[in-house]
Amino acid sequence: SSVYHLSGFEGKTAIITIDSRGEYATILLAVGEKGRITKLKEFYDPDSLSGLYAAMTDYLGFEILDGELKVMGMAPYGDPDRYDLSFLADYDGKHFKINNRLISTVGFRRYKAKSRGHYFSPALLEKLGPRREGALVDDPYVHYAAATQKLYEDIAVSLVTHYLYPILKDSGQLVFAGTGSMNVKLNHRLQELPSVKKLYVHPGGGDAGTAIGAASYATACQGTVLKPLRNMLLGPRYTKNQCISACRNHRDKPQWEELENAPAKAAELLSKGHLVGWYQGRMEFGPRALGNRSILANPREDGIAERMNSAIKFRERWRPFSPSLLDEFAPEFLETGHDHRFMCISQEVKEEWREQFSNVVYKDNSTRPHIVTHDSNPRFYQLLKFMEERTGYGIVINTTLNRPGEALVCSPEDAVDLFIGSELEYLIMEDILVTKREETDDW
Template identity: 60%
Template sequence: LVTVEHQLAHASSCYYLNEPKQKTGIVCIDSKGEYSNIFIGSGENGSIQKIKQFYDPDSVCGMYAALTDYLGFEILDGEFKVMGIASFGDPEKYDLSSLASFDGKHFKVNNKLISTIGLRRYKTKSGGHYFSKRLVEMLGPRREGNLLEDPYVHYAAAIQKLYEDIVAGLVSYYLKDILEDTGKLAIAGTGAMNIRLNQRLKALPFVKELIVHPACGDPGTAIGAAAHAVRRLGLTLEPVNNMYLGPSYNNDQCIDACIMHREKPQWELLQDPHKKAAQLLGNGQVIAWFRGRMEFGPRALGNRSILANPTQKGIANVINHQIKFREHWRPFSVSVLNTTAEDFLPSDSHDEYMCISLPVSKKWRELYPATVCQNGSTRAQVVNQRSNPDFHRLLQCFKENTGHGLLINATLSRPGEPLACTPEDAVNMFMGTDLNYMILEDLLVTKREELDIW
């Protein structure tokens, strides 16, 4: 039995599964571990060395979570919403620097204003929240109602900027020598799910390559701990070629899921599901797509997805209001053919796992507005034939039909639910939304009222 500390497991997940030949800076930003919540170190010759750690209550993720709570969202769930609305606000309008002191080397949370995850006594004393009455006196009452209003939208922008400033500052102070030498930075931890932070780190002048573990949250520690144990035995690890590590299902299991569902969806076995899906998408339909092994990690990467035509007018409102049941202002991620990405995205930022926010050209913004954040960036999965030949074929079929080599890609799930894993999950999700079509392995699944349409 090999025990591995939480932050070391995070560090191992982003280092050992890539294991660059050159020395690599490592930063793990987390809400909480057994001991530390920020780990800064380096990896070289198969060994990870600690440089600096920060401990409770000084958690930069905890700081962000406290403001997530103040802005009216659940912590460990709403942080990505705060990141999303931050692009609508002015980060300079309100100064939130009093939440934490930071001089480039030292970082300390102001516990008179906020607490961090895990300090339950603080939460009890403050009425069930991770912020104090002093914070309310300073900023005003906790947000209720429309988030896209002054001052709350600007608070979101300010906390995002403060978060980026602190992490970028820590990287610059503790890892600059390593990065100036090799340019390689690996990042993991729940805080690495913030794609705008990753964009900021990628833009640092001494970072030539940013490695973000696709499952950078706590699920990734399972892989990291195993990788650390294997390396301790002196064994080598093969690089990870994709994140399709979950279960897969056959057509018979998918048929059984349709038969057993109380609403008895209709199904038909297709000879060419890719061609049919591309036809539906080209006609403006939004479809559920369930094929192959489930993705490991938080993001749909083309095997458990809701897909749509990014050129379809009003498509964002359709998906947000009728299918995903979420806020109207939230943009969508895209999956794009690697050949199409060459025309639109920075050549050094072709990400297969949607881990980084990318600036896009004016032409992209005009063609695909539903995929663009307020700050002019997008989150894109670049799909190549090597990593996912099945999904690559769908994108290729869609491009042949429409001339556009990309699709809107949202998770095959409803609010508060995990990514659909089994055919039963997929059918339940499908029947509980306004989706009309689902590709379930080689089946086309429809609802009874759609029989006369397709």
Template identity: 30%
Template sequence: MYILGLNAFHGDSSACIYKNGELIVASEEERFRRIKHWAGFPSEAIKFCLNEAQISIKDVVHITLSRDPNANVTRKMLHLVKKGVSLGNLIDRIQNRNKISSVKLQLAEALGVEEKEIKAEIHNIEHHRSHMASAFFASPFEESAILSVDGFGDFTSTMIGVGKGNKIEVLDSVTYPHSLGIFYTTFTQFLGFPYYGDEYKVMGLAPYGKPLYVDKLKDVIKFTENGFFSLNEKYFLHPTQGVKMSWEDGIPDIDKLYSPYLIAKFGNPRHKEDSLTDEHRNLAASVQKITEDVIFYMLDHLHKQTSIDNICITGGVAQNSVANGKILSSTPFKKIYIPPAGHDAGTSIGSALYLYNHLLDQPRTLPMYNPYTGSKYTVDVIEQLLLKHKIVYKRLNDAELYDQVTNCLIEGGVVGWFQGRAEFGPRALGHRSILADPRRNDVKEILNLKIKRRESFRPFAPSILKEYVSEYFEQVDDVPFMEKVFLIKQDKRKDIPAVTHVDGTGRLQSVDKNVEPKYYNLINEFKNKTGIPVLVNTSFNENEPIVNSPQQALDCFLRTKMDMLVMENILIKRD
């Protein structure tokens, strides 16, 4: 049984294929289109997935879409009548609904087949059920509480539930216009970060400030007695104007969300070219703090409601790795699972799993600890590319490769590391990574000068051998997807300054030899030479989606000042 799972007509479009409950392949459309957060129909990802699975669309039995136009219809109509939502937004919603309802036609056009040839049954899986399934059914837990939090999907922003075996029971939800994700995005825009997906910049800026405005923000977002929250609608435009989102040429864009009332209360918004002041830093810290407080409040209530010690967290807000790192110490939960793609891209996987496990009543498969589900290229293909471009290279065995790469890092070099299948999700996890020496105080400057050119307040992350997490971090947990931020132990911060943020934290990836032996062995070789079982790991890109192919990796290497490029066991040094 082949299932094609899709996240379509929304930011972070993606596709995946399951065969009898086993994930064969998954990828985001942005990797092929080269546009961050690409929105629309994931035609290139679909073609890639079918090709990798070595099947045609005629072999697919089920197609799942992580949107259900019929979800919350009554609530939508009541809101439209009550709030008088603008005609333009209503037209946008109708057009989006029509696209969702024409998946077979879109598939036929994309794949060059007739619509009648596509025999697969189409299943519209409600957005947050797709999120919840992407976490629980991929987790190691037989039973778990589940929290899904994002901006909006199918008129819902937050959903809680319980997973048992191959079933998910929804307990409650928060619906439009109240949204923790929209709260965070609104202040992201207000702080001068206008682009879709810029929320991580506020998270990176927050440690530079003090949460002085938390009490003031409590008028913007309020705790409710039922364990959730509500927004003060006066601060926002979306309750009456809707969340207007467009994607010209696939680039997702959200209209301004903050109202004149918010400006009156918090002052003039920062423009993206304006310098950052202490006031901006303090507001970022306050937004982050109250977001964490809301998450912990919901989780405390959920634990009381379920008495279950396991928690699965998903949705766009689950990308807030700072909050994630505090959950086990700030709530009663004892074990946590967050998928590698908690954001909307992961709903392609979630919709397929919800169908297979919950609706078709099929047994669950092994937990997802391996995020490497994307493109892969052979050494022969890479060599043909380099010969075509007349690039001088060496083909090495593993031992030679580890030795030369670690020597380059120790000498202050920056290395592009391209291996195996690309990661699924927003993080580079040792397959499409740029690496550096964590012991250097100047790594941030080196990386920004040579490659990244990004804001100085944004930290770089550590990849650490799994068995050394307890030696370097205050908390001990498996963090395979770089999904949590932990405090680095005080006596270790001087050893790894390049990955120690201003508040003494690091967004770690714990590297498991059984999951990723080659990356593990590289870090281990670095440890053998330096005594430090850590590397700086940032995504292999230059203000673009993470590189997907050898050509893209080579292009990035040639246009930047990277010192070395490694693709599989092929090594290229800059002249």
């Protein structure tokens, strides 16, 4: 419901949801028409495609519910055909069944090592070798990551092709939700299917999006036709005075000054190679920074990704950053034009831009773009226009305003705490510029 009723699609629409567990079904394939959803096929625990990916995430040395995106980022460095992992699941398009002798997808830990349980059995270790430790992208684990990603995509595409092709042949419209929809590589592959003319991925497709699904379903049941989702800026907002109070009341007493034009000042700092925290308006709902709770940088600055990692993000060196760019620049920068308002789908970057913007181009020459229009976020759009004036290109690196293991900042107090506790250079909150006091040797 969250993705169908808010897609804005008219006529028959193919629906797929993929989640580790879901409410009842781990995978749902359905059709939406005239505001009603008709189920075509459901799969249940223990046959969970997202659960398979999570178990392999655990085997590859990462934490589940966090490391899946790391596996996806690691996959382009490997050869997906080096190792065949098809023994993890039986599937032929119509049927899909997990090999539960090797992996657990229902939350039960099957193997214990160093006082810690894991979501795979000793039988998997006999086939693949010990759980990954040490180097991040070494053989064979980097190839296992690539093979896991390929298997995930192959199964999902086979299910869509078998169950949803008649609807797609008719309308070409596909919507996708659930935690599994956060895999932008799968989304790109779905987008490239010949039968798919329009793909809409819910930007809050994880567990939190269930609330949107419940609300949209209840509204639709009352006969109300919902408008398409315009943006995900659904959280709380704070005034300039509240931002000033957060600075005044903080124990470290950061300095601040009022700005006449915050977007212009941000573009000035970014064009000079500085890292800028950008805190504006209503907080984003969902996992992506969409220009209101963001850390920004100039993607053409040499070594800027390494600086962002050392200053605040502390991500693995092979994990890429993503860009926000003006809608008018997107057709020049990206190979094909699709709906990239919410950073949900990867897209190939045109060859002539790959070297110049290498900080936001992934190993496979793709990126996860966020296309900004004046209607979707006027203030962030202004910032990008000022960047275009200063650098020639309306594009920035955009990553979430948080530290590893912490939630996206919400309140001004959260933002100031993060700023003081990191090596972030500048923080712009509404219409004030926040900087740190110079340290002295005085006691």
